[in-house]
Amino acid sequence: MTAMNNPQFQKDLPSSATRDARKSEKSSLQPKISLFGRWLETLAHLGLGELTLRIGTNVLSVILILSVVWLMRNVYPQAKLNGTSGALAASQPTATPTLSAAAIPAPLTASQAGISRLALPHTSIPSRPRMDVITYTVQPGDSVFGIADKFGLKPSTILFGNYANLKDTPHSLRPGQELNILPVNGTYYEWQAGDGLNAVAKFFGVDAEVILTFPGNHLDPDNIGDYAHPNIQPGTRLIIPGGVREFTSWQAPIGVTRDKPALARVMGAGSCGKITGGAVGFGTFVWPTPTTNRRVTGYNYSPETNHRAIDLGGKIGTAIFATDAGVIVYAGWNDYGYGYMIMVDHGNGWQSLYAHLSQVNVACGHSVGQTELIGLMGSTGNSSGPHLHFELMNTVYGKVNPLEWLPAP
Numbered sequence: 345m346t347a348m349n350n351p352q353f354q355k356d357l358p359s360s361a362t363r364d365a366r367k368s369e370k371s372s373l374q375p376k377i378s379l380f381g382r383w384l385e386t387l388a389h390l391g392l393g394e395l396t397l398r399i400g401t402n403v404l405s406v407i408l409i410l411s412v413v414w415l416m417r418n419v420y421p422q423a424k425l426n427g428t429s430g431a432l433a434a435s436q437p438t439a440t441p442t443l444s445a446a447a448i449p450a451p452l453t454a455s456q457a458g459i460s461r462l463a464l465p466h467t468s469i470p471s472r473p474r475m476d477v478i479t480y481t482v483q484p485g486d487s488v489f490g491i492a493d494k495f496g497l498k499p500s501t502i503l504f505g506n507y508a509n510l511k512d513t514p515h516s517l518r519p520g521q522e523l524n525i526l527p528v529n530g531t532y533y534e535w536q537a538g539d540g541l542n543a544v545a546k547f548f549g550v551d552a553e554v555i556l557t558f559p560g561n562h563l564d565p566d567n568i569g570d571y572a573h574p575n576i577q578p579g580t581r582l583i584i585p586g587g588v589r590e591f592t593s594w595q596a597p598i599g600v601t602r603d604k605p606a607l608a609r610v611m612g613a614g615s616c617g618k619i620t621g622g623a624v625g626f627g628t629f630v631w632p633t634p635t636t637n638r639r640v641t642g643y644n645y646s647p648e649t650n651h652r653a654i655d656l657g658g659k660i661g662t663a664i665f666a667t668d669a670g671v672i673v674y675a676g677w678n679d680y681g682y683g684y685m686i687m688v689d690h691g692n693g694w695q696s697l698y699a700h701l702s703q704v705n706v707a708c709g710h711s712v713g714q715t716e717l718i719g720l721m722g723s724t725g726n727s728s729g730p731h732l733h734f735e736l737m738n739t740v741y742g743k744v745n746p747l748e749w750l751p752a753p
């Protein structure tokens with residue numbers, strides 16, 4: 345129904361001349377009067393009078409106020425409650441899950457939980473130092489030096505981390521080997537039953553705390569218990585940051601002389617019995633290889649990789665000479681990587697060693713002269729190609745760098 349169709353409203357239109365004349369004092373208010381007001385006005389027009397209008401206005405005002413109060417107290421808070429509870433209801437499963445106390449894991453104590461992590465919504469990988477041991481597969485052409493360089497480690501750390509594979513010598517390196525690459529320089533130790541933390545630390549020259557707190561070891565200092573009987577499972581492999589040790593090796597012992605050739609007995613079948621007499625050296629040395637084969641092609645002398653020798657390249661069958669006069673104190677097979685090997689005692693505190701030979705031309709107790717042919721170059725034993733592994737050792741100086749004692753090539 346529109347105003348124009350309602351006869352009542354049509355009558356109230358300002359255009360009505362009769363109405364203007366009759367109620368001139370109200371005509372100015374006419375556009376602002378509400379529907380309710382117009383109804384009251386109609387009542388008055390019907391003769392109910394001014395009194396009715398006043399009472400009605402007051403009563404209506406009271407009703408209006410009470411209505412507002414009632415709305416505020418009841419409808420509004422309820423709507424608010426309905427709003428929140430409605431949202432909750434939507435997000436909740438229809439059936440309320442029940443949990444028994446036993447099914448809830450006991451809260452971890454601070455010590456059990458270890459390092460707590462912040463629940464980050466984004467996975468951010470910070471550039472931080474590696475803490476765990478990784479594996480590297482040896483590639484053709486790799487050397488212990490090259491691998492160490494690749495990971496920013498000392499060559500000794502590569503050997504220390506891989507005793508099972510490398511037996512403390514770079515000669516054991518072979519393509520396809522899986523090497524442990526420690527995160528830091530140091531040693532790698534497999535925990536044994538009965539080990540004490542302080543003793544192990546002392547063995548490698550570090551403090552127990554260094555081992556205990558290194559993140560890559562995943563040990564809990566709070567639960568380690570007594571250092572003498574620490575809570576570490578036998579077989580656990582521990583990184584010893586900064587740790588060092590002597591190389592335990594298959595290397596020929598120093599001091600294998602004609603008086604004590606049995607020292608080399610542990611090395612294999614080539615060991616000799618006691619020898620009396622024989623040639624004595626000059627104390628000067630010549631190259632054990634021909635002039636065409638005086639280049640280090642394999643490992644150089646490097647105590648840090650436990651290679652206290654030089655590797656001279658050549659073809660299989662290249663002549664090998666005695667570097668000085670002396671007596672053969674070892675001639676034959678070696679069980680620990682040297683392959684066919686010869687040791688000469690020069691009788692003056694010096695000994696020399698020739699390894700990976702393809703042929704041994706001398707026997708135990710033979711006296712040989714300087715430059716005398718004693719065997720042929722080969723690739724036997726722990727060798728990745730034809731070369732002579734040549735050691736020069738002194739009962740006082742130990743294994744020296746042959747390049748510092750040989751003449752210019």
Ligand SMILES: [Zn+2]
Binds near residue numbers: 643655733734
């Ligand atoms: Zn060598």
